[in-house]
Amino acid sequence: MKEKPYHHGDLRNKLIEAGIGLINEDGLKGFSLRKVAAKCNVSHAAPYSHFKDIDELIYAMGEHVTERFVEKMRTSIRGQENSLEATSLLGQAYISFFIENPQYFQFLFYHSGLTIDLDNDNANDYPPFALFRTTAYQMFHSIGLPEKAYSEKLIVLWSMVHGIASLLTNQGIRYSGDWINVFINNCIKEIE
Amino acid sequence: MKEKPYHHGDLRNKLIEAGIGLINEDGLKGFSLRKVAAKCNVSHAAPYSHFKDIDELIYAMGEHVTERFVEKMRTSIRGQENSLEATSLLGQAYISFFIENPQYFQFLFYHSGLTIDLDNDNANDYPPFALFRTTAYQMFHSIGLPEKAYSEKLIVLWSMVHGIASLLTNQGIRYSGDWINVFINNCIKEIE
DNA sequence: TTTTTCAACTTGACACTGTAAAGATTGTTT
DNA sequence: AAACAATCTTTACAGTGTCAAGTTGAAAAA
Numbered sequence: 532m533k534e535k536p537y538h539h540g541d542l543r544n545k546l547i548e549a550g551i552g553l554i555n556e557d558g559l560k561g562f563s564l565r566k567v568a569a570k571c572n573v574s575h576a577a578p579y580s581h582f583k584d585i586d587e588l589i590y591a592m593g594e595h596v597t598e599r600f601v602e603k604m605r606t607s608i609r610g611q612e613n614s615l616e617a618t619s620l621l622g623q624a625y626i627s628f629f630i631e632n633p634q635y636f637q638f639l640f641y642h643s644g645l646t647i648d649l650d651n652d653n654a655n656d657y658p659p660f661a662l663f664r665t666t667a668y669q670m671f672h673s674i675g676l677p678e679k680a681y682s683e684k685l686i687v688l689w690s691m692v693h694g695i696a697s698l699l700t701n702q703g704i705r706y707s708g709d710w711i712n713v714f715i716n717n718c719i720k721e722i723e
Numbered sequence: 724m725k726e727k728p729y730h731h732g733d734l735r736n737k738l739i740e741a742g743i744g745l746i747n748e749d750g751l752k753g754f755s756l757r758k759v760a761a762k763c764n765v766s767h768a769a770p771y772s773h774f775k776d777i778d779e780l781i782y783a784m785g786e787h788v789t790e791r792f793v794e795k796m797r798t799s800i801r802g803q804e805n806s807l808e809a810t811s812l813l814g815q816a817y818i819s820f821f822i823e824n825p826q827y828f829q830f831l832f833y834h835s836g837l838t839i840d841l842d843n844d845n846a847n848d849y850p851p852f853a854l855f856r857t858t859a860y861q862m863f864h865s866i867g868l869p870e871k872a873y874s875e876k877l878i879v880l881w882s883m884v885h886g887i888a889s890l891l892t893n894q895g896i897r898y899s900g901d902w903i904n905v906f907i908n909n910c911i912k913e914i915e
Numbered sequence: 916t917t918t919t920t921c922a923a924c925t926t927g928a929c930a931c932t933g934t935a936a937a938g939a940t941t942g943t944t945t
Numbered sequence: 946a947a948a949c950a951a952t953c954t955t956t957a958c959a960g961t962g963t964c965a966a967g968t969t970g971a972a973a974a975a
Contacts, residue, residue, distance in 0.1 A: 539952075539953075542952080542953085563931080563932065564933065564934090565931080565933080573952095573953070573954090574953065574954045574955075575932095575933090575934095575954095576933095576934080576935085576953080576954070576955080576956095577952080577953055577954075579933095579935085579953095580951075580952050580953065581952090584933075584934075585932095585933065585934090637833050640889075640893055641833060641893070641894075644895065645895050646895045646896070646897065647893075647895060647896040647897065648896075648897045648898075649890075649896060649897065649898040650897065650898060686890075687883075689890075690883065690886040690887045690890050691879075691882065691883045691886055693886045693889060693890055694882040694883055694884070694885045694886015694887065694889060695882045695886065697882075697885060697886060697889050698878075698882050698885055701832055701833070701839075702833075703832070703836065703837050703838040703839060704838070704839040704840075704841060705839065705840045705841065705842065706840075706841040706842060731923075731924075734923080734924090755960080755961065755962085756961080756962065756963090757960080757961070757962080765925090766924065766925045766926075767925090767926095767961095767962090768924080768925070768926080768927095768962095768963080768964085769923075769924055769925075771924095771962095771963075771964085772922075772923050772924065773923090776962075776963075777961095777962065777963090
């Protein structure tokens with residue numbers, strides 16, 4: 532509705548959606564620009580009207596997935612007043628998102644070209660991380676943690692959640708389903 | 724010395740070494756079977772005498788890198804009697820290995836095709852993990868942790884170390900150098 | 916010694932990939 | 946109506962993995 536660029540509809544957005552769909556179907560290895568174009572019934576060079584190269588399409592797909600990702604995190608803490616509980620819920624949402632979409636972890640963090648700056652607390656940074664930080668900081672405040680330790684404790688917490696997601700979504704690593712709860716429980720313990 | 728297959732020397736091993744070298748130089752994106760063959764002064768189809776396809780070469784490269792990886796972990800605890808200290812050292816070696824070779828994390832865990840079974844304590848599993856488990860279990864014993872909690876605590880510990888390595892070696896994530904020590908210190912705290 | 920054998924390697928081909936250049940299409944602007 | 950500009954197609958090229966057929970040469974068999 533925003534932009535109807537041409538007689539074929541809004542190809543740009545359709546390419547992004549088709550690209551994400553292709554990753555869900557064929558995985559990262561089977562991904563190709565020409566397949567995405569074919570999925571949209573356009574010629575193989577049509578994407579070049581909207582993206583400089585394949586990496587720019589992949590980046591746009593990454594932004595799109597990130598939006599869904601942060602949206603899931605947001606809804607997971609909607610109406611939650613207790614910041615300790617909220618931090619735990621965010622961690623669970625973080626992990627659940629990648630368990631529900633196992634392809635996305637590798638895609639987001641190793642292919643999409645996104646950049647995260649862990650040093651600047653207020654830079655234009657990665658929304659999921661910013662959300663996690665805001666909530667965690669409230670929690671740190673509520674439990675009386677000295678402000679000096681905030682950023683350190685935050686990174687440790689996040690790396691733990693991130694590491695769990697990494698292990699659980701790694702294609703080569705097998706585990707029984709119950710590990711998820713084990714992780715989350717330990718995550719909560721770590722927070723307290 | 725073991726096997727001199729043919730008049731061109733032991734191509735199989737040279738392909739593996741050249742492949743690892745190529746990843747160090749051009750990164751994972753620039754990797755190709757034909758480049759590896761060219762690096763060995765051999766025709767583009769020659770690798771097929773030693774590997775069924777490119778994935779089999781990559782897997783062999785993964786095994787080779789894993790050997791170096793576990794070797795570094797082993798030497799890091801050589802002569803160390805204190806199991807708590809040893810566990811900490813293993814964690815540091817784990818992280819250091821990937822900081823020294825930033826390409827290897829993504830390669831090992833997302834391209835090499837290695838498989839890890841977190842459920843079986845005595846399966847023919849991933850050597851770095853097996854080493855970490857053995858040492859951590861000794862440490863658990865020494866601090867009097869109930870045996871029932873061993874495997875849980877182990878996975879939590881490892882996912883933390885793994886998550887730190889993941890974040891610190893991610894190309895898109897920027898951080899100031901000091902985070903490494905912050906992580907390690909917190910890791911030690913978590914172990915105690 | 917001569918011959919046979921056979922794994923290791925080369926050559927050539929194929930389908931597929933990303934991408935660039937040039938041309939065609941069509942809505943918008945002048 | 947004419948010019949424009951954005952969107953899409955066609956064509957082309959270098960690079961990729963992989964297969965099939967041919968070549969080589971060292972070691973085994975005669």
